[in-house]
Amino acid sequence: MGQMTADQYLDQIQSKLMQTLTEKKDAMPPGFNQQRFALNCVTVIRDMMKDRKKKENLQTVDINSIVLCMIKGAYLGLDFLNGECYAIPYKGEMTFQTDYKGEIKVCKRFSNDPIKDIYAKVVRKGDAYDEGVEGGAQVLNFKPVPFSNEEIIGAFAVVMYADGTIKYDSMSVEEIRHTKDTYSKAANSQAWRDSFGEMCKKTVIRRLSKLIDLNLDKVEMIKAYEEGSGFEFENQQISGGSTRQAAQLPGTENVVDAFAPGQTTGQKTLEQKPQPAVTPQDFRQAPEREPIAEEIPPQYYPEEEFMSPDDYPDDEMPWK
Incomplete structure (x- = not known):
């Protein structure tokens, strides 16, 4: 398994997220802004990496599972950074869950x-x-x-x-x-x-x-809304002896380790040979604020243009 820096890890999430958003654009609600959504998703993952416990949980989650989780928020027009839904590492997968205010938003938007x-x-x-x-x-x-x-x-x-x-x-x-x-x-x-x-x-x-009477007229919306409840009324045997496979996107590589101890290389592209991994101290630093995790992240960022992780201003870096 190869190794990558924190920036490379975030770049890969952002790239796969943008690719999938483009492929699934017909399943998105009217007025959906995929650039802003992708930026907010990357910010959420970046903030999770600043917390030791959350970073440890991320080690068990495949990048493809992270992307598939966040796409579910996009189907419903919900934003992770605004606390309308959450990405929660659970049993080796990233689980999608709506918040109370996300439930209200879905009902108002899709009610007939x-x-x-x-x-x-x-x-x-x-x-x-x-x-x-x-x-x-x-x-x-x-x-x-x-x-x-x-x-x-x-x-x-x-x-x-x-x-x-x-x-x-x-x-x-x-x-x-x-x-x-x-x-x-x-x-x-x-x-x-x-x-x-x-x-x-x-x-x-x-x-x-x-x-x-909710008009969820696309199968992607229906499945995302059902999963977002946080309740599992079918296939309850999952928690027994059966095992779950990590979610996969077609034609993607295995996830690489962005969390192993070592020194950052500063490289922007992945190579076949292992690269020295990033240490927690090498993560891009941001002003201290309330940590985000399972419940309530901060508010939207106003930027409308698409940004890569390296483009974040150090003094504007933005779940509980």
């Missing part, structure tokens, strides 16, 4: 019936919550205790259509935990441990989406 608003709330002990049907119409009333830190007892989600009608769904915390423990691909992930309330909202809004 115009949506005025859609949201989810957690219900805590002591909050006033009542739901029912009056005169054949669904009615829901909610009055939370201000700034309450009491335990979460449930969550609900509401979609308000432009014509004034609503649909809602609700789940007790027991239902949410059962769904997590039974179907989640990563039931013990940092997202569930550190952002339980957000995951409760995402879970109930994903169930509400089953009641929304």
Whole structure:
């Protein structure tokens, strides 16, 4: 297996991502900006490489799997850098997962019936919550205790259509935990441990989406949206004795080691013979900020033009 520097590693991801975006352009939503999307994806991976634990997780993931994961965000028009979806290393593959606000964006964009608003709330002990049907119409009333830190007892989600009608769904915390423990691909992930309330909202809004008439008219969109839930309702035997093969793109090489200890060569092209690998100190440095990982990365970059990793200004370098 060959070795490459950090910049070569990012260059390869960017090159394969741009190639696949071009090949799959007909499956992208209207107005999709592939240059900006690719730039943001490379920034996300660069930031992951700055964190020791995340960098170790990346060692187990094939570059092709990273590209295929990020393409799924493109199919739905979701952005990794803006925290609308996440790329999570899991069992040797890069797993695609939507965020709560990504769920809302998909529903608003692809609903056949115009949506005025859609949201989810957690219900805590002591909050006033009542739901029912009056005169054949669904009615829901909610009055939370201000700034309450009491335990979460449930969550609900509401979609308000432009014509004034609503649909809602609700789940007790027991239902949410059962769904997590039974179907989640990563039931013990940092997202569930550190952002339980957000995951409760995402879970109930994903169930509400089953009641929304979504016009996902391409098979790529449908598959990406199903995987993005973070739940696996079929083929649950995967976690048993079976093994997963790394995702592959046609005609690509094996991934090379961008993380092995050594010194960087500064070369921009791969050669057949092994090259000294980069050390963590050789990664392009950026101003300190909140690390990004499984949950909430920073905001979009304003640049519209396509940039290679070497083109990032040192003072503008931008998940949890």
